[in-house]
Amino acid sequence: MQTLAALLRERAPGDQLALKDRALDVAAEGVTIADARLPDRPLIYVNEGFERVTGYPAAEALGRNCRFLQGPGTDLVEVERIRAAVAGERECVVEILNYRKDGTTFWNRLSITPVRDDRGEVTHFIGVQSDVTARRLAEEGLRSAKEALEHDLRMAARVQQSLLPPPEMHLPGLRVARAFHPCTDLGGDAVGVVPLPHDSVGLYLADVSGHGVGAALLSFTLNHLLSPSRDGSVLVEDAGEGPAVVSPARLAGRLNRQFPMGRTRQYFTLVYGAYDGSRGRLRYVVSGHPPPILLPVARPPAPLPGQGLPIGMFEDASWQDETVTLEPGDRIYFYTDGVTEAHDDSEVEFGSARLMAELERVRGLPLREGLDLVADAVREWSGGGPKDDVSLLAIERVNRRTGVEGARTPASAW
Numbered sequence: 001m002q003t004l005a006a007l008l009r010e011r012a013p014g015d016q017l018a019l020k021d022r023a024l025d026v027a028a029e030g031v032t033i034a035d036a037r038l039p040d041r042p043l044i045y046v047n048e049g050f051e052r053v054t055g056y057p058a059a060e061a062l063g064r065n066c067r068f069l070q071g072p073g074t075d076l077v078e079v080e081r082i083r084a085a086v087a088g089e090r091e092c093v094v095e096i097l098n099y100r101k102d103g104t105t106f107w108n109r110l111s112i113t114p115v116r117d118d119r120g121e122v123t124h125f126i127g128v129q130s131d132v133t134a135r136r137l138a139e140e141g142l143r144s145a146k147e148a149l150e151h152d153l154r155m156a157a158r159v160q161q162s163l164l165p166p167p168e169m170h171l172p173g174l175r176v177a178r179a180f181h182p183c184t185d186l187g188g189d190a191v192g193v194v195p196l197p198h199d200s201v202g203l204y205l206a207d208v209s210g211h212g213v214g215a216a217l218l219s220f221t222l223n224h225l226l227s228p229s230r231d232g233s234v235l236v237e238d239a240g241e242g243p244a245v246v247s248p249a250r251l252a253g254r255l256n257r258q259f260p261m262g263r264t265r266q267y268f269t270l271v272y273g274a275y276d277g278s279r280g281r282l283r284y285v286v287s288g289h290p291p292p293i294l295l296p297v298a299r300p301p302a303p304l305p306g307q308g309l310p311i312g313m314f315e316d317a318s319w320q321d322e323t324v325t326l327e328p329g330d331r332i333y334f335y336t337d338g339v340t341e342a343h344d345d346s347e348v349e350f351g352s353a354r355l356m357a358e359l360e361r362v363r364g365l366p367l368r369e370g371l372d373l374v375a376d377a378v379r380e381w382s383g384g385g386p387k388d389d390v391s392l393l394a395i396e397r398v399n400r401r402t403g404v405e406g407a408r409t410p411a412s413a414w
Helices: 004-009 013-026 048-054 076-087 133-163 212-226 248-258 351-361 367-381
Strands: 030-035 043-046 092-099 105-116 122-131 168-171 174-181 189-196 200-208 236-238 243-245 268-276 281-287 293-295 322-325 331-335 390-397
Touching: 030 048, 048 122, 076 092, 076 105, 105 133, 133 212, 174 189, 174 200, 174 367, 189 212, 189 390, 200 212, 200 331, 200 390, 212 248, 248 268, 248 281, 268 331, 293 351, 331 351, 351 367, 367 390
Parallel strands: none
Antiparallel strands: 030 043, 030 122, 092 105, 105 122, 168 174, 174 390, 189 200, 200 268, 236 243, 268 281, 281 322, 293 331, 331 390
């Protein structure tokens, strides 16, 4: 295909000029030429594209400075950019709000180029106007939708935060603390502390697969389902002689039937325990979740036994209860894999060994203070921006009558 320049070379000078004029006239963009040698740089040429874009016929545009396209909504900053470029005799490209003859607005991508004579003096300015209104409106629509979505996510995050238990709770014979740091506005972790009959407390930490809104919605559902309500709770059942606490393994089976992955397209891991305050005994279940860590008063931290499949993954999965009895001062830590799988810049995981070393380091501190320091250590390890939610839940048995924990002898004394 011949270029326009090659085509023009094959024609006589008069034909070349006529072809240039026709090419400019049929161009989709508006093309103008302003005379830089005359006062106020009036337009001496406008093409048909200019007439289509602006609605101004050539007869009304010629002899005027093109500022007549400006109006009350035109950005004065962009106007000043044009003036500075013209005064400095240099090229410029701006997107500016202009007005058609009928008063309607359009976004004009305006390109201005100086034309110099043989002596290097600017004699004219060529302007090219492109109507980019559709693109600007689409961008504005996307920006508004993004802002609305971000607002909704912030509101949802506030709701999620409101569903969390307090950062620290003092219950009869038990202290509880939690740390919750979602990797995005909405987290897929669920944390709960639920009062149960017979001087018991339910404690759970769940981690929904995936991130974002979908994971948060399932997390909301779990929080609602496991919370007390007028109709009772799935954590409690009627044993004929009054309410009884559902065993953790049985609860896992109930949840597995209620949230099959074939229907929800998601699964979640769970560690749930029912703490009997009168005995200091925690009966718990582990469902695809990292096992809890026991920190005895005078022994090193160690993972508790327990394993099982995630909730919702297999229809015929089964679980079994585990039991541990706490002495005053003993602590148990629940955590999500966002803690141990947090990576540093070298893709090295924080790991369970480092977690237990951190728990050892803070054993002499109050429960919440130590838990917050552990969460900070995980976030610092990953550069302050872990790729997964970081959630921890800790309990400490205290003397029911005095509220004082046992003597926290350093493990090195053993």
